[in-house]
Each structure stands twice: as C-alpha cells, then as structure tokens.
Amino acid sequence: MTREQNPALKIEALCAGYGRFDVVRDVSLRVGKGEAVALLGPNGAGKTTVLRAIMSLIKNRRGSIRIGDTDVSSFPPHRVASGYAAIAPEGRRLFTELTVEDNLILGAFRLRHEKARVESLLASVYALFPVLLTYRQRRSSFLSGGEQQMVAIGRMLMSDPEILLLDEPSIALSPVAVGIVVKALLELRRRGASLLLVEQRVDVAAEVCDRLYIMTHGEIVEEMTPDDIKHEGFDIINKYLG
C-alpha cells in the first residue's frame, strides 16, 4: 500500500476539550508512514489537546482517529499506548528517583514478557543516545535537561509504537541540547519512524519535518512545507504565531 492510502495517523473532524467545552474544533490531519509532521501554533491553540486526544487521555472527544489500519477512537488509554502511539510529554515527566535504565524499561511495560525484544529495543535506544548508556545506572534527576529529553524520547521508543508524538521537545533546552534533540529526530526519521511534533520553534519544525500544520484557536488554519518557509521566510508563519 502507498503512504497516501495507509497513513500512520489519520484524524478526521476531531473535536476535543475539557468539561463541556471544546478547545479543538473539527481538526483533520494526516501523518504518512515514515513522515514527520509538525503542529505549530501559539500558546493555548490546542496542540497538546490534540496529542492527548490521540492518546485517549481526554474524555470529551468526537471524530475519528486511525493509527495504521486501526480506528483507535474508542480505545482506552492503555490500549492506545500498547504499540499504537507513544508520547514524550511536555516537561518530560520522568520518574526522577529512578535510574535512566528503569525509566526506559517502564516504557516497555507492555512487552515485559518479551525479554529479547526489550533488550533489542534498549540497545537501539542506547545506539541513538550513547550518553544514556554511560548514565544508565544514574538517577534521572541528576541528568541535564537535554539528557532527560533523550530519556523521554527513548522511553517512547521502548513501546515500539506506530506513531511517535512529541510535545515541545526543544522547550527550555540550551542551544546545544536542542541541536542534540534535532539530530536524534532526524536519525529517527532515517530509521523510518512516523512523527507528529508539537513545536513552538519554527526553525526546529522546519528542519525536522516534511509538512507543517498551523493551528490557532483550536482549528487548523494552514498547511505548508519547509520549502514554503525557505522561499517566503518566517513571516508567512509568524503572522499566526503572534
């Protein structure tokens, strides 16, 4: 099947929010297999809410969400997390008292009876982030922000999901750490991963992604490519980001 016929993620007419209020309205988007797509927008636009809806973490949700061949719209969160989607949330949310390796292994909870597969996933995370191998027995609280972000991305990879969701992986990181995260995301792309990246930094999104959706006030208002930005400059996007 071609990428067009069988995307990694296809959202149609999603409405989602909190309590009785929708903060995401009629959102449709697609991430092809092996494609990296960014969701850009100002604070409060509803980007994180889209990611939470994909993971079934909010109850107020309508519309359809397909991951690969499966409609996951009615799945409970643990089922979505069992190999369909994984999220590296904003702020990383590590178990800071646990070691790096224990945090990573928690990401493979669903595969706990498949020891060889867990070992092989762990080896591929350490190949992506060699520094984590050095620090594997170190408590996560002792890591820098950039290293903690590597653990959050690695933990996501440990569930071997069909689509990776990243919520502002560059936030509050030093320029060097942002560079390391960008390099890791490019390497994941090279390995064929499908990514949906929520970002505030247009430069990071344009470097990593094939396509960018712009979201404001709960709706997708524009779709563009990094080439559009290259030709027309950041102004075409900055008018939406405020």
Ligand SMILES: Nc1ncnc2c1ncn2[C@@H]1O[C@H](COP(=O)(O)OP(=O)(O)OP(=O)(O)O)[C@@H](O)[C@H]1O
């Ligand atoms: N748990 C919640 N309960 C009620 N309202 C919420 C909750 N979480 C977010 N909201 C509201 O939903 C709207 C969208 O928030 P969301 O976090 O999805 O935006 P965002 O685009 O990810 O912004 P940011 O970049 O600031 O994280 C905001 O108005 C926010 O105040």
